[in-house]
Amino acid sequence: MPELTSSYVDSLAPNAAAIKNGMGLVRKKSFIKLNISENSELLFGQCAGSGKTPYECSVDFIVPESPVFRCTCPSRQFPCKHALGLLYAYTEGQTFTPAPVPEDIASKREKAEKREENKAKQAAEGGGSKPKKVNKSALKKKITAQLEGLDLLEKLVLSLIRGGLSTIDSKTLKMIQEHVKQLGNYYLSGAQIELRRLALLLGAGQDLEENYTYAMEQLTRLHAFIKKGRVYLTARAEDPELALDHESTIDEWLGHAWQLSELKEYGLVKEAVELLQLTFYSYDDLARQEYVDAGYWIEPASGEIHRTVTYRPYKAAKLMREEDSFNELARIPLLYKYPGDMNARVRYEEMTSRAVSADDLALVSAKAHRSYADAVKKVKNQLKNPLGDKTPVLLLHAANLGVAESGQYVITDESGTSLVLEDIPSLPQGTVNLLPFLPASSLADSYILVMFEHRLDQGRLVAQPLTVIKDAGMTRLLY
Known part of the structure; x- marks a missing residue:
């Protein structure tokens, strides 16, 4: 059995409500029996429910990396609150009485073991290593449809560019939304998302100049995707194996969900x-x-x-x-x-x-970047890829974290190069306002996890602090 801690049990829960309900069972002392197998691989017990008969629940660690949850309750939540409560009772140090493994669980273990043996046998005979069969005819039809969808998307993008963003009105936005729906018919779910992102920018109705700047970036991304997607799909259609591109994100942009x-x-x-x-x-x-x-x-x-x-x-x-x-x-x-x-x-x-x-x-x-010049160069190379992630994250060594004459927080590397810390729009909440609450010891020779973003409307590369590591402590600013 792995080391059981409350944090580990929390990670198994499907949501916050399940954590609360599981802990609630322990607080209310709802468990009638708490048992553990002699080899500590199985926790099991009985928990009082709404009926006369208590629920039989268990957590099986016969495979430590993949615990099996069982319960006689009717809940469709997995794991249920009773199984979680069993684990919380264990982490809180409650007494679990050693007992033999129940017959029904022993039987289920035996069946599971036989299934694994059959899988291993099939794999040894070559049955488990057979590649997934691909319907090449259907896949070629899909690729043809995707190419048609790219043509449709290209016409829309070019018409928006020729007309100018300032001419976009509610009628144009409605047309864009219609194209979003149409792209689903062409198996271009990735393009659907990015086109809908453009519509949200154009329909925000806030700072138009700022929105136009990011709308142009989105149009640039869409245009780059159309060009790369067309080249890739054309080459793939001519490939007898119809292989996926496992080095770039183009398949994900095209809507492929990697298995x-x-x-x-x-x-x-x-x-x-x-x-x-x-x-x-x-x-x-x-x-x-x-x-x-x-x-x-x-x-x-x-x-x-x-x-x-x-x-x-x-x-x-x-x-x-x-x-x-x-x-x-x-x-x-x-x-x-x-x-x-x-x-x-x-x-x-x-x-x-x-x-x-x-x-x-x-x-x-020890793995943190100590030169900001090298770190920024790496970030800029990432941002040059129009289809790449626009908010890269790096761990940086900060020789000093303080406030500049401008009143902004900055971190400085050992050579004296500084980076301004600032909240970025891509994150759901700011963190810079939490920096004054850091202990003084964290302001020198510390390690800062930052997320970068290029503010196109300002022409600046900014970085938002996410986590501070100092000696044996780690302070999360965003969690």
């Missing part, structure tokens, strides 16, 4: 990885029409900063697991990495955790 099996097939996996989450935040993406949970994690061994992204569509948000901050070190057997440049998206299916030590933070700090 974990595909990432593994292209070698985009890494075994036995440890990750430390440096920051986490959630926001409402109106263009995607989804809630987004985003976390930035550093791999202490390599210093790479990855990001996890979970999308929760409006219609299904209540039924989906809501991610949260994670304050321990995640130990991941197999990490999947999506195509991309800086801060590439990653995903994992199984994880155990342990407490973060001072040595972990020291290892992380």
Whole structure:
């Protein structure tokens, strides 16, 4: 069984309400029985419910990285509050009486073991390694439709550019929205999102000059996507294998949802990885029409900063697991990495955790960029890619963090080069206003996680602080 902490249990919960309800069962002393198997692989017990018969709940750690939750309650939430409450009772040090594994769980374990044996047998015989069959005829028809959709999108973009943004009115906005819907018929869901983002900018009705600047950037991105997408789709249609591009994000822009099996097939996996989450935040993406949970994690061994992204569509948000901050070190057997440049998206299916030590933070700090000139150069190279992430994140060493004569907060590297810290529009909340509350010890020789953004309307590259690491402590400004 992995080391069970409240933070780890929180990470298993589908949402904040489940955490609250699970803890509530412990506070109310709703558990009638609390048991643990002799080898500590299974926690099980009985919890009083609304009926006469208590619920039988258990958490099985026979595979530590992938706990199995079972409960006789009718809840469709997974894991349910009873299974979570069982774990919270354990983390709080309540007494679990050793007992034999119940027969029904032993039977389910045996069936699961047989399924795994059959899978292993099929894999050994070559049955499990067969590549997924692709209907090439259907895929070619899809590519043809996507090329037609790109032609439609190009006509719209060029007409908007020729007419000028100042001529755009409610009639034009309605036409753009109609095109957004039409792109769905051409299998261009990625283009739908970006075109809807343009419509939101043009219909904001606030600072028109600022909106026009970012609308032009969005048009530039769409035009670059059309050109690259057309070249890529044309080449792919001529490829007898119809292979995906596993080095760039073009397939994601075209609306392809990468499957974990595909990432593994292209070698985009890494075994036995440890990750430390440096920051986490959630926001409402109106263009995607989804809630987004985003976390930035550093791999202490390599210093790479990855990001996890979970999308929760409006219609299904209540039924989906809501991610949260994670304050321990995640130990991941197999990490999947999506195509991309800086801060590439990653995903994992199984994880155990342990407490973060001072040595972990020291290892992380050693990977920070110490030259701001080199860091800014890396950021600018990222921003040059019109289809790349426009808000790259880096960990920087700050020889000093203070206030300049202008009254703005700045961080300075060892050579005396400074970076102004400022809140950026892309994040849901500001953090600069929290800097005065940092302890004095954090203002020198510390490590700052920052998110960069190019303010086109001002012609400046700005950076917002997200996390401060000093010695054995980590202070999250955004979580």
